[in-house]
């Protein structure tokens with residue numbers, strides 16, 4: 001397979017500096033059960049194609065740093081641990097404000113950048129909002145009984161309201177996997193609609209927990225149902241399943257987004273999450289998005305990485321790019 005060089009933008013412009021465009025929100029559509037039942041996924045073809053992706057694009061050295069800086073602006077910098085503390089969340093927010101050392105940015109000819117968002121449990125929303133005051137970095141809350149999403153439905157809806165009240169501008173909800181496994185698309189649609197409504201102005205990311213959905217066909221169907229019910233983003237995983245973001249799942253979800261856009265004119269965002277910790281994996285994802293959806297999707301309003309440790313590896317690669325030497329991973333703590 002011939003490798004193609006990945007350029008930052010159509011004219012080689014600095015990708016971290018592209019102007020921010022504002023997209024009309026996806027209002028959703030009626031649930032189209034005929035369309036859902038007609039969706040298929042050719043698993044072996046998808047897996048074959050996904051296997052070629054990491055080697056398909058080479059990133060020329062002079063573009064690499066620009067792409068890595070771009071990736072940073074697309075990270076939902078995340079901490080979702082049972083032992084999270086206010087101190088850890090404040091340190092994470094400081095990192096989101098200044099993800100790369102100023103001397104490295106200066107050497108790369110870049111001004112200040114920040115991550116796409118900070119993502120925390122509901123309990124930590126207020127702390128994060130305080131710590132990010134004066135910036136336009138949104139706080140994303142994982143609500144609705146994350147990660148299993150099995151608490152009583154009214155409580156899940158109430159949790160969304162609490163997170164919005166606490167200042168979260170983005171809500172990452174988890175769907176009920178059972179609805180997918182039982183083919184109960186109406187129940188999934190109704191659940192997603194109610195959650196979207198509870199979010200109000202806050203944008204809603206629907207976490208499919210793809211590692212628990214059984215088949216790629218289910219992933220395709222759940223993606224479409226959530227978009228029909230008004231999801232602003234579809235997201236692969238909580239990071240807590242035994243299998244999280246993968247390239248085959250990403251191909252299926254990205255193509256669902258493309259089809260939905262072709263059918264309705266609305267652009268829905270994509271968030272692969274869980275287990276993305278290496279700079280080279282981030283580049284593979286960005287190349288995939290550029291190929292399948294185009295440059296418009298390479299903006300924070302339409303693409304995010306859900307990742308807790310990716311930033312550390314990207315920093316190491318940028319430092320290497322500037323100084324010619326790798327630093328130890330422990331020198332890049334996240335929080």
Ligand SMILES: O=C[C@H](O)COP(=O)(O)O
Nearest residue numbers: 239273274275306307308
């Ligand atoms: O949504 C974000 C994920 O929970 C982060 O997963 P990770 O810790 O494997 O990067």
